[in-house]
Amino acid sequence: MSKYIMALDQGTTSSRAIIFDHSGNIVASLNKEFTQIYPNPGWVEHDPMEILDSQIEVAKAVLEKTGIKAEEIAAIGITNQRETTVVWDKNTGKPVYNAIVWQCRRTAPICDEIKSNGFDKEILKKTGLVVDAYFSGTKIKWILDNVEGAREKAENGDLYFGNIDSWLIWNLTGGKAHVTDYSNASRTMLFNIYELKWDKDILEYLDIPESMLPDVKPSSYVYGYTDKSIFGVEIPIAGDAGDQQAALFGQTCYDKGMAKNTYGTGCFMLMNTGEKAVPSKNGLLTTIAWGIDDKVEYALEGSIFIAGAAIQWLRDELKIIDNSPQSEEYAQKVSDTNGVYVVPAFVGLGAPYWDMYARGAILGLTRGVKREHIIRATLESLAYQTRDVLEAMQDDSGIKLSALKVDGGASANNFLMQFQADILGVPVDRPTVIETTALGASYLAGIATGFWSGREEVAKNWGVDRHFEPNMDIETREKLYAGWKKAVERSMNWAD
Numbered sequence: 001m002s003k004y005i006m007a008l009d010q011g012t013t014s015s016r017a018i019i020f021d022h023s024g025n026i027v028a029s030l031n032k033e034f035t036q037i038y039p040n041p042g043w044v045e046h047d048p049m050e051i052l053d054s055q056i057e058v059a060k061a062v063l064e065k066t067g068i069k070a071e072e073i074a075a076i077g078i079t080n081q082r083e084t085t086v087v088w089d090k091n092t093g094k095p096v097y098n099a100i101v102w103q104c105r106r107t108a109p110i111c112d113e114i115k116s117n118g119f120d121k122e123i124l125k126k127t128g129l130v131v132d133a134y135f136s137g138t139k140i141k142w143i144l145d146n147v148e149g150a151r152e153k154a155e156n157g158d159l160y161f162g163n164i165d166s167w168l169i170w171n172l173t174g175g176k177a178h179v180t181d182y183s184n185a186s187r188t189m190l191f192n193i194y195e196l197k198w199d200k201d202i203l204e205y206l207d208i209p210e211s212m213l214p215d216v217k218p219s220s221y222v223y224g225y226t227d228k229s230i231f232g233v234e235i236p237i238a239g240d241a242g243d244q245q246a247a248l249f250g251q252t253c254y255d256k257g258m259a260k261n262t263y264g265t266g267c268f269m270l271m272n273t274g275e276k277a278v279p280s281k282n283g284l285l286t287t288i289a290w291g292i293d294d295k296v297e298y299a300l301e302g303s304i305f306i307a308g309a310a311i312q313w314l315r316d317e318l319k320i321i322d323n324s325p326q327s328e329e330y331a332q333k334v335s336d337t338n339g340v341y342v343v344p345a346f347v348g349l350g351a352p353y354w355d356m357y358a359r360g361a362i363l364g365l366t367r368g369v370k371r372e373h374i375i376r377a378t379l380e381s382l383a384y385q386t387r388d389v390l391e392a393m394q395d396d397s398g399i400k401l402s403a404l405k406v407d408g409g410a411s412a413n414n415f416l417m418q419f420q421a422d423i424l425g426v427p428v429d430r431p432t433v434i435e436t437t438a439l440g441a442s443y444l445a446g447i448a449t450g451f452w453s454g455r456e457e458v459a460k461n462w463g464v465d466r467h468f469e470p471n472m473d474i475e476t477r478e479k480l481y482a483g484w485k486k487a488v489e490r491s492m493n494w495a496d
């Protein structure tokens with residue numbers, strides 16, 4: 001009998017493979033960072049072949065490391081950085097251009113044009129998305145308009161588009177399945193989230209042939225089997241969800257009103273809104289959580305573009321820490337930021353501001369400011385951005401959270417989690433498994449193949465590692481937050 005599920009978690013900065021047992025515990029995990037390509041200011045690309053190779057490498061290596069045989073893997077669940085766009089030739093399997101990453105701002109002018117024509121309102125109504133360079137639609141258009149010969153090939157039906165999930169599944173199945181799931185489709189800006197189909201008007205407006213697009217399936221479903229040449233046996237690929245929706249699933253937020261916040265490269269808060277799509281008045285996105293049990297369920301989402309990436313910036317560019325966990329040690333050496341705010345708007349601002357032209361800023365510098373203050377202010381910026389989003393979410397949903405479930409790499413930082421509870425005035429709960437993205441993908445795959453009976457069974461696996469209770473007086477909290485709002489204002493509308 002197969003004893004495990006393997007999740008392939010293809011994130012913005014690394015490809016990860018995790019093996020889970022029946023209790024939802026991590027048996028083994030491996031990850032590999034890959035190259036970030038910045039060809040121009042504000043542009044971000046990945047090499048799709050490097051993504052594929054690194055993902056297969058860690059999957060094979062994690063099996064080798066544990067001695068677990070491929071036959072013991074009941075199913076594979078895929079989860080991925082969302083919106084990142086790959087276009088490839090279906091005859092040769094070769095990408096026609098690098099993957100254009102979700103953070104890339106190159107299509108801001110296309111978005112401006114959409115807005116000036118007023119078509120953004122139509123797009124919001126159909127897709128639940130605010131028009132922004134973040135989503136896949138304008139990235140596909142850019143490739144077709146700028147890569148020599150691409151448009152002609154696309155019109156001949158020779159090109160496929162996919163987000164990273166589709167690119168991986170197509171390759172892992174030996175070119176047999178060109179598919180995606182509802183959650184990923186809902187991030188393309190091309191998918192009508194109410195009618196559950198690709199939207200012909202938007203495709204026409206952006207001049208994208210429908211033949212390029214994958215078939216859209218449930219998130220818990222057998223899409224195909226891995227080609228024998230990869231693991232020696234065929235393993236069903238039975239789960240597919242965008243990483244943030246997968247984390248919502250892994251956090252077992254199955255009831256309306258349940259929410260989680262994931263602190264990875266970016267930071268993404270999602271609230272389950274059940275079978276009803278809730279439009280936002282406050283700059284949040286209405287998106288599909290997943291398709292399962294013959295229906296789709298929706299979520300409200302606050303997307304923060306830069307979170308853990310700001311800590312990597314302290315490490316890699318400023319070189320004032322040696323590794324991310326060290327940020328906690330430095331932040332605790334000072335009792336406050338000495339009046340400093342860091343606004344990490346490196347690629348503009350997402351929810352609730354949606355300013356493609358905002359740029360990062362350090363404000364409040366005086367002669368006494370030390371690196372510890374800058375490090376602390378950078379960590380605090382993750383918490384302030386989360387408060388911006390939580391306020392919008394509570395207002396849109398009419399639901400006041402009794403506690404916020406957190407996960408992702410930076411949620412390991414105890415200083416940050418305590419400050420988060422303090423600045424929200426809401427307790428924060430960190431679960432025993434913070435790799436909830438991979439866990440959610442495993443649950444989706446395991447449910448599709450009968451490894452688990454359903455959501456009720458896996459919900460029992462969730463447990464708290466640590467509870468952070470707010471411990472700041474209201475006056476301090478509000479004063480600090482008011483300073484943040486002022487700082488954000490100064491960073492906005494900066495780049496031309």
Ligand SMILES: Nc1ncnc2c1ncn2[C@@H]1O[C@H](COP(=O)(O)OP(=O)(O)O)[C@@H](O)[C@H]1O
Pocket residue numbers: 011012013014263264265266307308309310311312324325326327328408409410411412413
């Ligand atoms: N202890 C920590 N304190 C602050 N940030 C951290 C810590 N550990 C990891 N991070 C940040 O978390 C991010 C990695 O989290 P992860 O969930 O793996 O992200 P992703 O899936 O986006 O690659 C990195 O940006 C890293 O800087």
Ligand SMILES: O=P(O)(O)OC[C@H](O)CO
Pocket residue numbers: 010011012013080081082083102242243244264265266267
């Ligand atoms: O790679 P992550 O975990 O930061 O997630 C990226 C998001 O999916 C982008 O929408």
